[in-house]
Amino acid sequence: MSAHDTYYIPHKATWPVLATAGLLTFLAGFANYLNHSSIGSPMMMLGFAFFIVMLAGWFTLQATESESGMYNAQVGISFRMGMMWFIFSEVMFFAVFFGSLWYTRNLSVPWLGGEGIGAATKEFLWPEFEAHWPTNGPAKLINGLPTKDGEFEPMGAWGLPLLNTLILLTSGVTCTWAHHGLLANKRDQLIKGLIATVALGFLFVTFQAIEYHEAYTEMGLTLGSGIYGSTFFMLTGFHGFHVCVGAIILSVVLFRSSRGHFKPENHFAFEAAAWYWHFVDVVWLGLFIFVYLM
Amino acid sequence: MSAVIAEHDEHDEHHHDDHAHGPDKGLLRWIVTTNHKDIGTLYLFFALVMFFVGGSMAMVIRAELFEPGLQFVEPQFFNSMTTMHALVMVFGAVMPAFVGLANWMIPMMIGAPDMALPRMNNMSFWMLVAGVLLLASTLFMEGGAPAAGWTLYPPLVLQTGKALPFAIFSVHLLGISSIMGAINIIATIFNMRAPAMTLMKMPLFVWTWLITAFLLIAVMPVFAGAVTMLLTDKFYNTSFFDAAGGGDPVLYQHIFWFFGHPEVYIMILPTFGVASTIIPVFARKPLFGYSSMVYATASIAFLSFIVWAHHMFTVGMPIAGELYFMYATMLIAIPTGVKVFNWTATMWKGAMTFETPMLFSISFVVLFTMGGFTGLMMSIAPSDFQYHDTYFIVAHFHYTLVPASVFILMAAAYYWLPKWTGNMYNEKIGQLHFWLSVVSVNILFFPQHFLGLAGMPRRIPDYAVQFADWNMISSIGGFIFGASQLLFLYIVIDTIKGGTGEKVSDEVWEDAHKHGLEWTLPSPAPYHTFTTPPTTIPTEHI
Numbered sequence: 001m002s003a004h005d006t007y008y009i010p011h012k013a014t015w016p017v018l019a020t021a022g023l024l025t026f027l028a029g030f031a032n033y034l035n036h037s038s039i040g041s042p043m044m045m046l047g048f049a050f051f052i053v054m055l056a057g058w059f060t061l062q063a064t065e066s067e068s069g070m071y072n073a074q075v076g077i078s079f080r081m082g083m084m085w086f087i088f089s090e091v092m093f094f095a096v097f098f099g100s101l102w103y104t105r106n107l108s109v110p111w112l113g114g115e116g117i118g119a120a121t122k123e124f125l126w127p128e129f130e131a132h133w134p135t136n137g138p139a140k141l142i143n144g145l146p147t148k149d150g151e152f153e154p155m156g157a158w159g160l161p162l163l164n165t166l167i168l169l170t171s172g173v174t175c176t177w178a179h180h181g182l183l184a185n186k187r188d189q190l191i192k193g194l195i196a197t198v199a200l201g202f203l204f205v206t207f208q209a210i211e212y213h214e215a216y217t218e219m220g221l222t223l224g225s226g227i228y229g230s231t232f233f234m235l236t237g238f239h240g241f242h243v244c245v246g247a248i249i250l251s252v253v254l255f256r257s258s259r260g261h262f263k264p265e266n267h268f269a270f271e272a273a274a275w276y277w278h279f280v281d282v283v284w285l286g287l288f289i290f291v292y293l294m
Numbered sequence: 295m296s297a298v299i300a301e302h303d304e305h306d307e308h309h310h311d312d313h314a315h316g317p318d319k320g321l322l323r324w325i326v327t328t329n330h331k332d333i334g335t336l337y338l339f340f341a342l343v344m345f346f347v348g349g350s351m352a353m354v355i356r357a358e359l360f361e362p363g364l365q366f367v368e369p370q371f372f373n374s375m376t377t378m379h380a381l382v383m384v385f386g387a388v389m390p391a392f393v394g395l396a397n398w399m400i401p402m403m404i405g406a407p408d409m410a411l412p413r414m415n416n417m418s419f420w421m422l423v424a425g426v427l428l429l430a431s432t433l434f435m436e437g438g439a440p441a442a443g444w445t446l447y448p449p450l451v452l453q454t455g456k457a458l459p460f461a462i463f464s465v466h467l468l469g470i471s472s473i474m475g476a477i478n479i480i481a482t483i484f485n486m487r488a489p490a491m492t493l494m495k496m497p498l499f500v501w502t503w504l505i506t507a508f509l510l511i512a513v514m515p516v517f518a519g520a521v522t523m524l525l526t527d528k529f530y531n532t533s534f535f536d537a538a539g540g541g542d543p544v545l546y547q548h549i550f551w552f553f554g555h556p557e558v559y560i561m562i563l564p565t566f567g568v569a570s571t572i573i574p575v576f577a578r579k580p581l582f583g584y585s586s587m588v589y590a591t592a593s594i595a596f597l598s599f600i601v602w603a604h605h606m607f608t609v610g611m612p613i614a615g616e617l618y619f620m621y622a623t624m625l626i627a628i629p630t631g632v633k634v635f636n637w638t639a640t641m642w643k644g645a646m647t648f649e650t651p652m653l654f655s656i657s658f659v660v661l662f663t664m665g666g667f668t669g670l671m672m673s674i675a676p677s678d679f680q681y682h683d684t685y686f687i688v689a690h691f692h693y694t695l696v697p698a699s700v701f702i703l704m705a706a707a708y709y710w711l712p713k714w715t716g717n718m719y720n721e722k723i724g725q726l727h728f729w730l731s732v733v734s735v736n737i738l739f740f741p742q743h744f745l746g747l748a749g750m751p752r753r754i755p756d757y758a759v760q761f762a763d764w765n766m767i768s769s770i771g772g773f774i775f776g777a778s779q780l781l782f783l784y785i786v787i788d789t790i791k792g793g794t795g796e797k798v799s800d801e802v803w804e805d806a807h808k809h810g811l812e813w814t815l816p817s818p819a820p821y822h823t824f825t826t827p828p829t830t831i832p833t834e835h836i
Contacts, residue, residue, distance in 0.1 A: 007486070009408045012318070012326045016417030024424040027467065031428075031459035034529050058413075074485060078410035081481040089473050089515045096519030096549055100534060108542035117612050125537065137533060137540030144531025146538060224531030227540035234526065 008070050015058040022050030059252065066268070067261055076268055083272040087279050090242070094283055097238065101231045101290060105133055109227070112138060136226025144224030153219035154228060157292035160211045164204050165288050168243075171200035172281045175250075175274050183264050187257070194254040197277065201247035208240050235291055239283055246280045249273045316821050328412035329821060330397045335714075336419050337394030338707075342786070344386030344426065345700075349776055351379035356738075356772035358755050359765050372755035373441035378433065380444035384561065385468045386426050388695065391703050392564040393418075393475050396503050398714065400479065402812040402819065403497045405488030405828045410481035418474035425467030432457035432464075443753060445554065446521065448535040448546050452528050459529070462521045469514040476510035479503055488811075488827035494585065497810055497835055501588050502567030505595045509556045509563075512599075517553040520546060544609055551602035559598045562694060563591060565662075565702040566633055569655050572709050573637055574835055575809050576652035577644030583636040584836040590629035590636075597626050607678045616675045623673035627666070634663050649803075650724035654705035657732045658698055665693030668743065683753075686746025692739045697732070704731070704782060711786070712802045716818035717793035719785050727785065730778035737771025808834035 029043025065071065071079075111118030113131025122129065126138035134154040136142065142150035155161065178193025180186075212233075215221040223233045253273045256262065262270055317323050317332065324336060354375045358366050367375070397415065401408055409415045432439040437455010440446065446461070454461070483504045487496070496504075523546070526532040533539025535546045566587075574581045581587065603611060603619040611619075637659050646652070668690040672678045681687060704727075712718050741764035746752075750761045757765065798817045806813040809832055815823050 007407055009412055010328055013328050013413040013416050014326050016413055017325055017420045019417060020420035020424050023421075023467070023470075024427070027463040028428065028431075028460070031463055034459045034525075035456045077485050078481045081485060082411055082414070082477050085477045085480055085511055086473075089477075089511045092512055093515035093519050096516050096523075100523070100545060100549070103545050103548065104541060108537075108545060109540050111542075112537060112540065117610060135540045137536075137538050139538035141531075141533060141539040144533075144539075222531070223526065224533075226533050230526070230532035230534050230539070230541065234523070234532065 006072050008065070008072065008075050010065075015054055015061065019051065019054045019058065022047050022054050026051060063256060063261065063269070066266075071266075071268075076266065079268045080271065083275060087275060090279065094235075094238070094286075097231065097235045098286060098290065101235065104227050104231065109133065109135060134228035136228060139226075141224055141226040141229075142220060143222055150220070152221045152225045152229065155211070155215060155219070155221065155232060155292060157288065160207050161288060161292045164207050165284065167200050167204045167207070168281050168284050171197045171204070172278060174200065175277050179270065179274055182257075182262055182267055182270060185264050187260075190257050190262075191254065194250060194257060198247055198250050198254055201243055201250065201277075205240060205243055205247070208236065208243075232291060235287055239280070239287055242280050242283070246273070246277045249276060326416070328408075328416050330401050330409045330412070330415065331714075331819065331821065333409075333415050333419055334394045334396075334398030337390045337397060337422075340419075340423065340426075341387050341391035341394060341703075342783070344382055344390070346779070346783070347430075348379050348382035348387055349779065351375045351382065352772065353776050355379065356769040359757070360769040361766065362757055362759050362762050364756055367755065369755045370438055370441055373443075373753060374433070374439040376753050377440050377443055378429075381429060381440075382426075383695075384444065384557070385429075386422075388561045388699050388703070389472065390422055392503075392506075392561070393472075395499075395564070395568070395703075395706055395710075396475075396479055399710065399812060400482055400500055400503060401486065402815065402823055403500050403810055404483065404486065404491050405811055405824045405831065406482060406486035407822065407825050408486075409478050410486050411478045414474050415478050418471045418478065421467050421471035421474065425464045425471060428460050428464035428467060432460050435460070445547075445550055446524065447550070448524060448527065448543050451524065459525065462525050465521045466518055469518045472510050472514045476507035476514075479507040480511075483507075488824070488829075488831065490827075490829060490831045491811075494588070495831060495833060495836060497567075498570035498581065498584070498587055498591075499564065499567035502563045502570075502591050505591050506560050506563045509560050509595055509598065513553040513556045513560075516549060517557075520549040520553065523549075544606070547606050547609060548603065551605045552599070554605065555602045556595070556598040558691070558694070559594060561699050563595065565658070565699045566591065568702045568706045568709075569637060569658055570633075571810065571835070572651050572655045572705055573640050573659075575709075575803050575806050576649060576655075577641045577646050578805065579640055579644045580834055580836060581636070582639035582642075583632070586632055587636055590632040593629040594626060597622065597629070601626065604673055604675075604678075607675045608682045620673055620675040624670065626673075627670055630666055634659060634666075647804075649708075650719070650721060650728055651705040651709035653725065653728045653732075654701045654708070657728075658701045658705070661693055661697035661701070661732075661735075665690055665698060668693065681746060683751055684746035685742040685750045685752055688752050689739050689742035689746060692742070696739065697735050701731070701735075704728075707782075707786065709803075710812075711789050712793075712798040713812055713815075713817050713819055715790050715793070716798060717789050717791075718796050718798050719789040719793050721794075723781060723785055723788075727778060727781040730781070731775060734771045734774035734778060738768055738775050739771070741765075741768045741771075805834070808832050810835060 024047070026044055026047030029040050029047050033040025033044055110116070110131045111121060112126065112129055114122030115131065129138035136150065136152060139146035140148070140150040142152065174193050174196040178190050178197060181189025181193055221232070222229055250273050253270050256269065317327070317329065324332065327333060354367060355372070358372055397409065435456045437457060439457055440451065440454050440461045442451035442454065451458070483496070483500060523532065523534040527535055533541040535541050535543045537543070570581055570587055601619060601623045603615060604623040607616060668686070672681050672687065672690060708719060708724055745761050745764050748761065750757055800815065800817055801807040801813045802817060803813070811828060811831060812819070814828070814832070
């Protein structure tokens with residue numbers, strides 16, 4: 001393995017410590033903001049701007065190094081492993097919220113309604129509560145406050161969510177089409193495919209924003225609508241955030257492609273972005289089935 | 295991809311054949327370093343500092359419990375101390391110390407030039423510092439540091455003052471740090487081994503870290519998700535853990551322990567790895583049952599995912615759940631028993647010598663086994679109803695963490711300090727440190743078994759007078775143990791400054807070069823090692 005002795009080991013990395021400083025400033029600002037401190041918001045913005053500048057700098061450095069051929073095949077394997085295991089950690093993060101949805105729907109809400117070990121719970125806490133799904137709980141929470149007969153309307157599956165499913169699935173196809181273009185050195189197909197993928201990604205986010213707006217203004221469905229609202233918005237919200245991130249990554253890949261970056265045999269950034277995009281796609285399918293349909 | 299090799303010109307100072315390339319001068323070296331040895335050193339020093347910070351908190355706890363009644367601190371502050379002591383020790387001391395060892399040793403043990411992703415390696419260290427800074431800042435906030443226990447159970451933890459969001463974001467940063475570190479370790483082990491270093495020839499320390507890294511990537515996001523739900527429950531009206539909205543506080547406990555149980559193995563598996571590395575060298579025998587050690591480690595890791603609710607036997611689970619988690623938990627005794635058997639069999643008829651690393655390792659085998667047995671006692675659900683949340687559990691997990699993980703970290707320091715510094719530590723003071731530690735740790739923790747069985751609850755600043763005697767003895771043990779660790783600090787500094795003055799050989803310990811690649815390198819290990827992979831590897835450890 002002659003590749004071994006040419007493994008590229010960088011020296012003097014300045015971006016990582018700056019990234020940490022930016023993230024620390026952002027989170028400390030966020031915490032101050034939550035504590036109603038006036039320095040919170042400016043700190044958050046400062047830290048966020050810092051973080052974005054850092055990302056741009058670090059990725060530019062990596063792209064320049066990659067294009068000048070400093071990474072051999074073995075370095076490429078390290079990068080790919082890094083991305084794969086990062087996506088695995090993301091899978092586990094979403095698993096928490098899917099697991100919480102499963103637990104509340106199948107265990108804790110029925111227990112509250114008196115099933116199984118919940119007989120005494122029902123009798124002593126909320127004797128009138130009948131288990132059902134969707135629910136905003138025995139206290140009928142609306143905007144986080146107990147009400148007498150507060151109702152909300154659950155999100156249906158067949159309007160925008162179905163359209164969004166088709167949009168994301170199509171974007172998976174255009175992403176793969178772009179990849180085929182890259183592999184066959186058809187730069188035109190690569191660029192068109194990426195433009196379509198990014199556009200579909202942002203279209204998805206736009207539709208989701210419309211859906212949220214409807215939920216908040218017309219359906220009484222908010223983060224504070226009991227456990228249904230909590231699980232609905234946390235799952236779809238974190239997913240939407242990941243779609244945004246994925247679309248931004250793909251935009252960067254598109255920009256680099258338009259500058260002539262990537263070769264058919266070496267295009268780690270494209271692969272990583274595509275893997276991430278497919279991961280986001282699969283999570284959405286899970287959401288569509290378990291949050292919207294069932 | 296041979297085409298890329300020639301492209302190194304403008305980065306000549308990076309050229310890997312340049313053995314003379316040394317570290318930069320000054321403070322900036324440590325901030326921007328990507329060298330695995332530098333970063334390992336940073337991690338180890340950081341962990342040592344945190345060991346004393348967390349230790350000071352333990353001293354506050356033991357001082358308050360020296361006698362019944364309130365002596366020194368307010369109950370709220372006392373609870374902050376138990377909470378922060380645990381968080382600092384787990385996330386600031388033990389885990390970073392093992393990551394430091396991984397950074398230093400894994401590339402040297404597998405014949406790699408460095409870690410696979412050096413820039414990310416730097417970032418994961420600084421993320422750790424940032425996370426601990428956020429956590430430490432909570433000590434000075436209105437309402438005090440978190441005081442609900444390191445498990446951060448709702449609804450109690452939601453009563454925390456201004457510290458709550460800081461503590462939660464600290465967990466996020468520590469999680470990011472651990473995940474990046476773990477990804478790096480996996481990529482290094484899978485991708486950077488010398489060609490001759492096949493998987494089943496890897497030193498056990500490398501194997502245990504590979505499996506630990508997998509656990510980290512699997513569970514740190516779970517903890518991040520749990521505390522995120524705490525954050526939205528507190529600040530954004532969600533009701534994940536609020537029954538009024540249809541949620542359930544017990545859900546938090548399930549999620550926490552789905553993280554928490556693998557987490558405790560994250561602290562013990564590398565411990566096993568170091569013990570399996572040290573014991574064969576001082577018994578002058580190959581490790582007994584190498585492959586069974588690998589499989590036992592993997593089995594323990596697998597079981598760690600399916601036993602979490604044994605931390606929650608008294609929470610009111612369905613009886614089927616109690617039974618399942620009871621039996622599944624007992625299974626862990628089997629692969630753990632395999633390991634204890636193998637360490638003992640490695641020593642059997644060995645030509646043993648008792649230098650400080652070996653002394654710490656042997657006491658680890660004995661005292662960890664005791665911690666394991668009390669664990670088995672508590673796995674029995676009906677008995678656990680008696681032990682739950684008493685000093686018995688405190689004694690149990692301290693036996694598995696202090697005379698196990700911490701002792702093995704001490705053993706590792708004594709074992710590898712000569713390789714790191716090129717100097718020999720003072721064996722006499724090392725032995726004194728060992729004997730003081732091993733005696734006082736038992737005075738400290740053994741009486742806590744009695745206290746727990748008699749019903750003394752954990753996490754309280756005051757107690758009934760019937761518990762007075764054993765608490766006083768435990769506190770005395772604690773003070774001796776705490777003071778003894780200053781000897782360790784002295785030895786580490788003394789060894790770095792020159793130690794006994796005797797120059798150590800490359801192999802340091804008799805025939806150690808037959809056990810591990812690191813002993814084939816010069817002492818101290820040069821700044822860059824294995825820029826070309828070694829062609830032969832030692833196999834005596836197998």
